Amino acid sequence: MRTPDFPTGLKRTEATMAAIKELIISQHLRPGDPLPTESSLCDQVGVSRSSVREAIRKLEALRIVSVEHGRGTFVGSLSMEPLVQTLAFRAILHAEGDFSALRDVIEVRRYLDLGCAEQVLSSLAGTEQPELQACVERMREHARAGEPFPDEDIAFHLGLMAPTPNEVIKQLIHSLWMVHQAVVPELGLEITPHLEETAEAHQAILDAALAGDVEAYRQAVSAHYEPLEAIVQDRL
């Protein structure tokens, strides 16, 4: 006399995920802290072992928990890596028709950099920033050698944000950069076209930031994205 429990099953997984999240909060756990054992979770949440397992798998995909096989389950990093996976997949899937989904990601990178202009300038104007200067110098060396410089690129963009305590904006900038980096070669495009021009674009951004010139900063940011946006516009 069992009736199929499919619709209930879906709700039960979501309810179990919510219960595990509440348990993490109420027990004041922090990223890296161990969760109760699976059987203890079953008792505390009042559901079957298979429901707990399914909920844990989904929470793992969301980086809310981290399963280390043989060691146990821990509170996860709560990072934005799930966003990277979903956006990168979307950009690749859409790329059959055109590159609009990748173009959207690059545009959002530009919007974020523009939106942070005043925040960046309030912390960098009038300072020296030898590390960022050295980073641009390394970009120039790579450019002269005809090599792309993704490591310097992300180090530069995160370096501009280093003084802000806002972890969400830093992770978002990093995540969208990762989507960009992952998708461009997948679509057979060049990651860093116009190497020397791109190195100098970073110098212009840095110069404007150190000078505290917000208008020049916004212009330099937009100019920096022009070659990157051009490679996806060309194909539309």
Place this chain on the structure above:
Amino acid sequence: MRTPDFPTGLKRTEATMAAIKELIISQHLRPGDPLPTESSLCDQVGVSRSSVREAIRKLEALRIVSVEHGRGTFVGSLSMEPLVQTLAFRAILHAEGDFSALRDVIEVRRYLDLGCAEQVLSSLAGTEQPELQACVERMREHARAGEPFPDEDIAFHLGLMAPTPNEVIKQLIHSLWMVHQAVVPELGLEITPHLEETAEAHQAILDAALAGDVEAYRQAVSAHYEPLEAIVQDRL
């Protein structure tokens, strides 16, 4: 003589997730299209049923696939809902010490609105926008009645972006707004403090957009977030 396959198990799930994503791409599937059956996936990917199930659950959490019990598995919405879950959870988890994680989310909302300033003005300057005007009028009516107006609020912010074809920025704005809305009451804070001031802040944003005055627009955006940022600053 079986050795424990735990570390391999983790890699196998990730490899299976990647294989299913590749299959979606190579078969030119689109959101809403059905995936092959579970047994067909096992054959095509060359892994066990349990590996396929675990991979499907994780892809479901990422909205890359959607499982409809009794109907089958489909390509998912590829929405940013996973980001909302992770960020909302992080903001609530951190809130025991202070509200910095929520403050970060509100700040990123402001950065996005500021970063889109030129994009918004390029499409709205010199136009009429009767729907956005009516939206602000409804905010005023709610404010006079002492009621918050979340529906009008998100309709307004998405309405400003309506002319842009960029789905990523629209979803990001919507997602961060949802995190904000979900977390604020959870922390026992008021969603919309200073109702009348907030309604007028939206009018100022709209006026500046229609006038094409980018500096006034940026100031109106920042002023709009002041009461929202104040409620999380007070508690630090």
